[in-house]
Amino acid sequence: MYTLLLKTHVTLALLSFISFIIRAWWGFSHSALVENKFALVIHQVLTAFMLLSAAGLCMTIGQFPLSNPWLTEKLGLFIVYAISTMVIFQFPLAKRTRVLVMLITCGIWLTIFTIGKAHAPLLFG
Known part of the structure; x- marks a missing residue:
């Protein structure tokens, strides 16, 4: 059971x-797809099932x-990750700021x- 869950x-x-990366790319390329509700729902469903697992x-x-x-x-960083993804998609940001927040978000992930993978704290261990 553990292996399957993992x-x-x-x-x-x-x-x-x-x-997240695809939606961020759409945002950088000014694609109308970034506003696609289906893409957002898919992302939210994936994230919800990830949290359940x-x-x-x-x-x-x-x-x-x-x-x-x-x-x-991990939980604290996930909360920061979730907040940073909301910042990228819900606030009007300058392109440089958006790139910086996206890079930080990728680093958090x-x-x-x-x-x-290590089962050990990395930042505050």
């Missing part, structure tokens, strides 16, 4: 991140945020992925 979680995390993994391994530093760090 593979599902990683796949959903990658698909969610790819969805994360909860399932926590229960399976018996480790939880606030009691395990690496999971606390990579940090979350690294922490999950």
Whole structure:
């Protein structure tokens, strides 16, 4: 069960991140697709199922945020990641600022992925 949940979680995390990258690209290219409600819903569904698989993994391994530093760090960074994606898509930003926020968002995602792979806190460990 653990292996299936883990593979599902990683796949959903990658698909969610790819969805973010595609939508950000549409925003940079001024495509009308960035306003596509279906694309937003797909991204939200992927993210919701990723969070559900994360909860399932926590229960399976018996480790939880606030009691395990690496999971606390992942959860905190995920919240920052979610906020930064909202900033990119919901606020009018200068192109340079949008690029900077997107790069920071990608860095946050990579940090979350690294922490999950190592099962060890990276920033505050």
